[in-house]
Amino acid sequence: MKYSVLGPTGVRVSRICVGTATFGVAPSAHEADGVVGAALDLGINFFDTADVYGSTSTFDRPGAPPAAERESAEEILGRSLAGRRDEVVLATKSGERRFDPDAGLSRRYIIRQVEQSLRRLSTDRIDLYYAHFPDPNTPLEQTLAVYDDLIRQGKLRYVALSNHTAWQMTEALWIAGERRLVSAPVAAQVMYSLLDRSAEKELAAACVRFGLSIIPYAPLHGGLLADLSVLDRPIAGGKRYGGPGYSNAEIAVARQLDQLAREWGLGMQQVSLAWLLSRPAVASVIVGAETADELRANAAAADIELTREQLDVVSALTAETAS
Template structure:
């Protein structure tokens, strides 16, 4: 179960943590059935009332943010506490000092990163190793899907090198990989937001059409195939899904059992070629 302290945004910051906390409170057994992950970094102060320690990864903000999240979540511990973004001003020595205390207090069990470049994953874990006894990062949550494969260059290799699980977010690329053109043709829900903007580009629309045609040839649903593809990728633990309906949740679950043929995987690589590993991706 994945969230962040700022989710809900604007005047509703913390709302998603509140919702999860209410669910936990209804039945104590709920808490032990999930791996709970939330994030710290975003500014939780009221608009116009922000001070330096109201956001990012200072030791003081981390300490305050954990306590606030635990209260909203109505639990005594967070399984995976994630850094939502890199903090260019706070040294990892300070960050890990704060984390060590929280682990000792039992408020968090493990720590992960989100949106970290490969070199920051390395830096964070090397400094953790030098401290001795610091757990270091155990996961990286990054933007990764068929249409956005830049993470393959350095982020995923760094995660694998340091033993981090990779948790892709936006696995359907804002809905672009969920059969948007087919839905339009059939009179269903039209693409919106980032997906609509992308489809306005004729070359991207042609690429998505080729993707949907390929999956139709194999008798597969685009959204399920996109999720199943991620599960074939080295280092990936599991993508984050955000279903709005029970039907979408059932579709995501079916993707776990889906086996993609070598022919299909090759076809997907032709439509969405990855950058390749570094340094070969940008050098000889």
């Protein structure tokens, strides 16, 4: 496993990060132990979760236990890491408003969620804590101030922003500098893949300029950039279980990528992830593996170095979406 330094922290994180959004569904709570164990054996030291993962209905699938009866992803991950907590960089987040009308980035809400996450994760500190989504009702100064307090208390080590724009990230850095906060945001988590390159329009340049890391999620675009068999999954409510509905243009790109991967003797998901890992400021890519074998296949991408010619060919498939 290869590693990158996370923004300006000096902390080394594996280039593959295990995402836990579907923990409790796929993998099940029992199977998650095997996925986490396989990750540690592979040298993966970076795990990503959130206060709403696992126990919400977002990732329901046929046969899955009802959301109200499931453990949260944080609880499952905390148990799976028992005895090995010090080996990993643990990231979680709060502030997603879809499931709780009181959610946001206020001082009251953040303090409550941090305490609950610490309990669910069975730990005394969180290495990287994200503001999950922007909160239009709370000044960014308040959010960063409470993060600063929690860092000084030793409950958080570093903070970052998720799903924020380049100007919001720049504003956060300016506020941290003006207020002389102990830690400014060190990374940006954002949806980013070959089929969604919107992060390259402004955010990537800002992260390069200020020395922040990008941590992409949904790097395989709901599975389409991993295996074309995802197109055969049943559709319900406009979405495939485990992935969104796809446009004809997206499917055409995926078919071209699949052909290239076959010609190069690689897996489609490995080319997708290796390409993303080559992009400026990208430190680690979040993958949501359902099984240990799937994780091993994805993790191999960290050791694949595509040639400049190969990278250019892949980039050209969706060049217009990055302009």
